Amino acid sequence: MTADDAVLLRTEGRAAYLTLNRPRALNALTHAMVRRIDQALTAWESDPAVETVVLTGAGERGLCAGGDIRAIHDDVRAGGGAASAAFWRDEYRLNARIAHYPKPYVALMDGIVMGGGVGLSGHGRVRIVTERSRIAMPETGIGFVPDVGGTHLLGLAPGELGTHLALTGAQIGAGDALLCGLADHFVPIASLPRLIADLAHVPAYEAVGRYVQEAPPGELAARRPWIDACYAADTVEEILRRLPTDEDQAAKEAAETLHSRSPTSLKVTLAALRRARRLGSLERVLDQEYRISCAALTAPDLVEGIRAQVIDKDRNPRWSPAALSEVTEADVARFFAPLGDRELGLAAEPAPPRDRPDADR
Known part of the structure; x- marks a missing residue:
């Protein structure tokens, strides 16, 4: 499948539509897909006929299950990870671009995301979920760390909800x-088919407003007391000591999940989240995530985690x-080491202000 087939582009009325089109692979991203999306956003940004960009995923299962991790596994095994680092460089730049896109960018986060x-x-500026949405950053389960600006987004979540989601990978x-x-x-x-159709003819916020309803209740609000208390700890070891003492069965399940995750990934993820809160801007966080991702290419757990999940x-x-006690401070610090002339460098580039207006301009 070519990039042209894997990302379908069309315009209708005032809207341009991006459709991820690898449904059999849950629309997993490849480097070619990232480049095609970026090229489309460039063309539409300067096209006065395009006033809204709409992101959807083909198939019934979800918008996108993430990057093509099998390709990362094969790249590291065969080529040392150079292609994966190049993929992440373009992907993270695309993430930053989406955050500052000057036109309404409507993401339909239906199914698995x-x-x-x-x-x-x-x-994106307009992020829509449905009763079928299942959203997660499950990277610690494959020996990796939340990236694509995930530590920025989760660092902004109320209390310690983001820490819980980042460490456990919970959906x-x-x-x-x-x-x-x-x-x-x-x-x-x-209502999605009607919304998608309306976006071609109606300003984005007006079109979305026609179909917005109250979401079904979630589960995390009731768990905030133990989540905030347990995950406020400064170390993964202390988080694990606190979790099983809680009477909520979900806390015990979270502890069991953490025991199954990569010890190195857990410690690096916690450090990345805490640092992301201090870094502030998305660009600075993406620069940090790029350092972490490149370091993961030379560590054993990423290839091993992908092997266990999708290869074998x-x-x-x-x-x-194999144990948290064996992961040293030096082991963690290595993931944050500067890359010299290989830095992503987004924070050094001027970026337009982050904007999420309530109405079209």
């Missing part, structure tokens, strides 16, 4: 996505180090 799918949608529905600031509006699935599918990764 994970990893790179969050990067394509979560930074959330529409109500919780709205609570965590990962989405803006709930629109029922049955034995779901039994052999993490190295």
Whole structure:
């Protein structure tokens, strides 16, 4: 499948439509797809006939399950990860571009939206979820760390909800996505075809407003007391000590999940989240995530995690180090080391102000 086939482009009326078109792969992103999306946004930004950009995913299962991690595994094994680093460089730049796109960028976050799918949608100006939405940043389960600006978005979530989601990789529905600031509006699935059609003829915010409803209740609001108390700890070890003492069964399940994750990924993720809150801007966080991602290419857990999940599918990764106690401060610090002339460098570039207006201009 070519990039032209994997990302379908069309314009109708005042809207331009991007459709991720790899439904059998849950619309997983490739480097060619990232480049095609970026090229389309460039063309539409200067086209006065295009007033709104709409992102959708082909098929019934979801918008996008993330990046093509099998390709990352093969690249690291065969080429040392150079192609993956180049992919992330373009992908993260696209994430930043979406955040500052001058025209309404409407992301329909229906079905599964994970990893790179969050990067394509979560930074958009109008983020719509449905009763079918399942949103997650599950990177610690494959020996990786939330990227595509994920640590920025999760760092902005109320209390320690973002820490919980980043470390466990838990999937959330529409109500919780709205609570965590990962989405803006709930629109029922049955209304999506009419909304998509209206966007071609009606200003984006007016069109969306016609179909917005109250989302079904989520689960995280009731769990805030123990989530905030447990995940406020300064170390993963202390978080784990606190979790099983809570009477909520979900807290015990969270502890079990953390015990199955890559110890290195957990420690790096916690450090990345805490640093992201201090860094502030999305660009500075993406620069940090690029350092982390490049370091992961030379660490054992990413390849091992992908092997266990999608190559051999034995779901039994052999993490190295295997225990939290064996992951040193130096091990964690290595993921944040400067890259010299390989830095992403987004923070050094001027960026337009972040804007999320309530009406078309």
